[in-house]
Amino acid sequence: MIIEDEELICNELSKLLKNNNYEAIVLKDFKNALKEILTVSPDLILLDINIPFLNGEALLQNLRKESNIPVIMVTSNNSEIDEALSISYGADDYITKPYNPNILLLRIGAVLKRTKTNYNLKENELVYKELKFDIQKGIIKKGNREIELTKNEMIIFSYLLNHQNKIVTRDELMTILWDNSEYVNENALTVNISRLRGKLKEIGYEDVIDTRKGLGYILS
Amino acid sequence: MIIEDEELICNELSKLLKNNNYEAIVLKDFKNALKEILTVSPDLILLDINIPFLNGEALLQNLRKESNIPVIMVTSNNSEIDEALSISYGADDYITKPYNPNILLLRIGAVLKRTKTNYNLKENELVYKELKFDIQKGIIKKGNREIELTKNEMIIFSYLLNHQNKIVTRDELMTILWDNSEYVNENALTVNISRLRGKLKEIGYEDVIDTRKGLGYILS
């Protein structure tokens, strides 16, 4: 959602966002801004702080009482005070006019990534090839098929995803699963890997966890 | 870790970082940069891309083959090309010289936050009052005491944490737990809340989940 009074900028921004596969909505009615925002419930807000007759900082403060929708503050001058202020009011990032479109896109991407992975259960998904992995619930989705991972499988899969294309040693996994093995059978890990592979296979992902004998495992 | 050839800047940066509760190490031996980095294994790297006799881009590329340590690229000119390049080589952010110290600190904070929550199992902790919550493993730590949450408890606690000081309706929780209840007893939620409260109480957190009768629950 774009909150900005200069129509030219609004149009450019809309175009820019749409060209990059975002949906863009421009807020028209500044009077009922808060209500509008909450109704639309956008994924991210670009908020110009210098709109006449709209107290952007107050709006942000009020918004923060009800929602954690990420906000990127758009400021006119480059002073640090402004930046610090916007951030203390709860903005997730700031950018000064005139902004470079590519930089703005990078910032938007970064904020979305940051806030998505930071605890919004519904959207906390990680993508691997054609499948989505819901970290909190431990559910893998592919198309309409869903597979539920157990806690151990979740931990292993998370770790492998986080180290894609890198060899992960069995020791590393043992440490993560059982705090460096008090008295757990070495085979327990093998079994858990086996089970994870089985589930991945069910949704058509055979051979994605590769064994590097003597070294560990690798997720391609 | 600071990778930078101008000694004056190194010193200023070190001071800045230390004053803000970071540890700072300056890389001296540019020849064995990669090896050094991997040995030290810093939490974040500030990499000046314009050091004579050091190909920063190649270094980053090679580093990325072995590790996901976050890197902030320091560039001299503001051109987009540079930025785009650094990012495609795997940098997590970029900043142009001369940089404003406060902005640099903000960027560092943002990158650390982003990369920490993005799947580094060991460090993926969320802090609530004096306790730490390991999202992946579902373990709550307080001092030397540890409590293990079950999957359901984890989901509820995560959601409450994500909506601190906001009322969370029972419906919301039901949806998250059971995809808007096929045929699950309404009481199942109550029981799960009860169990979570019990565990929180064990580590001295009584009455942190408040009931708002007719509305929902709230984590204070």
Place this chain on the structure above:
DNA sequence: TTCTAATGTTACAAAACTGTAAGGTTAGAT
């Protein structure tokens, strides 16, 4: 104060999870 719908607690059994053991397979060194 009284009443009642909303919420809480406990015990229990079905279901899911997980480490172990026993035996099978395989990559790669010799």
Place this chain on the structure above:
DNA sequence: ATCTAACCTTACAGTTTTGTAACATTAGAA
């Protein structure tokens, strides 16, 4: 080509998790 350590698979039983039911408690409306 052979051998063996490394890894895989399967079945099983102990343990944990979880929804249900039955009953208890409580906040707040009237």
